[in-house]
Amino acid sequence: MKMKIGFIGLGLIGGSLAKAIRQYYPDCEITAFDKNKETLALATLESVIDVAATSLDDNFYGCRYLFLCAPVSCNTAYLKQLARYLDGDCILSDVGSVKGQIHREVERLGIGKHFIGGHPMAGSEKSGYANSRAMLLENAYYVLTPGKEVPEEKVRAFQEFLESLKALPVLLDADTHDKVTGTISHLPHIIAASLVELVRDTDTGEGLMKTLAAGGFKDLTRIASSSPVMWQHICEQNKEHITEILSGYIRSLETAKEHIAAGDGQWVYRLFDQSRNYRNSISDASAGPIKKAYAVYCDIIDEAGGIAAIATILASGGINIKNIGIVHNREFEEGVLRIEFYEETASKKAAELLQKYRYIVYER
Numbered sequence: 001m002k003m004k005i006g007f008i009g010l011g012l013i014g015g016s017l018a019k020a021i022r023q024y025y026p027d028c029e030i031t032a033f034d035k036n037k038e039t040l041a042l043a044t045l046e047s048v049i050d051v052a053a054t055s056l057d058d059n060f061y062g063c064r065y066l067f068l069c070a071p072v073s074c075n076t077a078y079l080k081q082l083a084r085y086l087d088g089d090c091i092l093s094d095v096g097s098v099k100g101q102i103h104r105e106v107e108r109l110g111i112g113k114h115f116i117g118g119h120p121m122a123g124s125e126k127s128g129y130a131n132s133r134a135m136l137l138e139n140a141y142y143v144l145t146p147g148k149e150v151p152e153e154k155v156r157a158f159q160e161f162l163e164s165l166k167a168l169p170v171l172l173d174a175d176t177h178d179k180v181t182g183t184i185s186h187l188p189h190i191i192a193a194s195l196v197e198l199v200r201d202t203d204t205g206e207g208l209m210k211t212l213a214a215g216g217f218k219d220l221t222r223i224a225s226s227s228p229v230m231w232q233h234i235c236e237q238n239k240e241h242i243t244e245i246l247s248g249y250i251r252s253l254e255t256a257k258e259h260i261a262a263g264d265g266q267w268v269y270r271l272f273d274q275s276r277n278y279r280n281s282i283s284d285a286s287a288g289p290i291k292k293a294y295a296v297y298c299d300i301i302d303e304a305g306g307i308a309a310i311a312t313i314l315a316s317g318g319i320n321i322k323n324i325g326i327v328h329n330r331e332f333e334e335g336v337l338r339i340e341f342y343e344e345t346a347s348k349k350a351a352e353l354l355q356k357y358r359y360i361v362y363e364r
């Protein structure tokens with residue numbers, strides 16, 4: 001019998017999981033429901049899903065794995081309706097960024113033996129099915145928070161299933177997960193959004209801050225472009241931890257303010273020295289949401305069709321471009337073309353190919 005898998009929510013993460021499953025299990029049957037009909041139509045057209053459900057209906061009976069991939073409060077709200085489809089060996093999981101609340105609701109509904117909480121530590125500031133891709137989960141940590149009621153062999157089987165999709169499962173309890181992600185993911189998103197707001201609110205009439213915003217500001221605020229709905233739900237569901245973490249962070253900013261105001265150079269030096277050492281000890285190559293970018297920089301002749309010529313050369317070499325754009329910064333004052341690739345091998349091959357065509361290429 002074919003393995004059947006269900007999805008509720010088929011955006012960036014649901015779509016990426018479904019695409020990875022389709023890639024590694026081409027014969028499985030995938031049923032999905034999403035409130036966005038265009039998403040379901042596109043996923044059907046691309047043969048990523050077999051059945052587009054118009055609601056949470058009987059199509060969801062008999063699933064081996066059922067994934068909740070909508071914003072976190074929607075996932076929690078769907079549990080009650082889904083309980084009737086948890087027949088036999090069915091394991092229900094979610095991909096939400098907060099784990100405590102969904103576990104409490106699972107317990108309240110008495111469906112604990114079917115539920116393994118999940119959270120792939122992979123993603124981006126982009127959202128929607130159109131941005132999903134099978135590779136998103138590859139080499140990324142995937143936190144699992146099984147409750148006590150789930151049989152061990154089912155947890156093991158689910159871990160193996162995720163490993164077969166090239167993800168790296170890590171077991172944690174829900175509360176530890178919410179504290180840790182509160183600090184390394186939720187707080188940074190709040191900092192990025194409020195920093196962008198500060199600039200918007202205090203910019204000069206001519207928008208000087210926006211114009212002059214340099215690499216540091218852009219690096220720090222990429223994630224401020226994330227889905228507002230998703231982050232509204234995350235802040236609601238993890239509000240206790242986030243409030244406490246924010247208090248600690250505000251205290252550390254106050255301390256920095258006091259030392260800077262007092263002209264305490266030694267303290268400021270130590271702050272940057274320690275943070276530099278610690279930041280440099282975080283490996284770019286390690287799995288995680290912020291994946292190493294594989295990019296080449298290339299001088300481009302300032303004439304019509306310049307970018308098209310480069311894209312054609314790369315296409316002739318069978319190289320897929322992830323992102324392309326002109327960058328101006330202190331290093332490349334004149335501006336260079338930055339071309340980003342999905343893999344290191346593609347980046348190296350592109351550099352060789354462009355050099356062969358006499359382009360000046362800088363690898364970073």
Ligand SMILES: NC(=O)C1=CN([C@@H]2O[C@H](COP(=O)(O)OP(=O)(O)OC[C@H]3O[C@@H](n4cnc5c(N)ncnc54)[C@H](O)[C@@H]3O)[C@@H](O)[C@H]2O)C=CC1
Nearest residue numbers: 009010011012013035036070071072096097123124127128
């Ligand atoms: N974006 C990211 O980088 C990551 C997100 N997550 C979690 O994954 C979940 C999904 O996030 P994304 O895929 O990024 O968001 P998304 O916005 O790309 O996808 C959400 C999908 O759910 C659908 N949806 C929304 N409300 C619905 C409802 N009531 N019923 C059915 N479908 C509904 C939307 O139409 C959309 O297709 C969230 O719980 C989020 O916390 C986890 C890891 C990374």
Ligand SMILES: O=C(O)C(=O)Cc1ccc(O)cc1
Nearest residue numbers: 097121122123124125289290
């Ligand atoms: O884009 C990034 O760097 C992210 O941090 C994406 C992200 C957002 C939410 C998560 O729960 C996990 C990862």
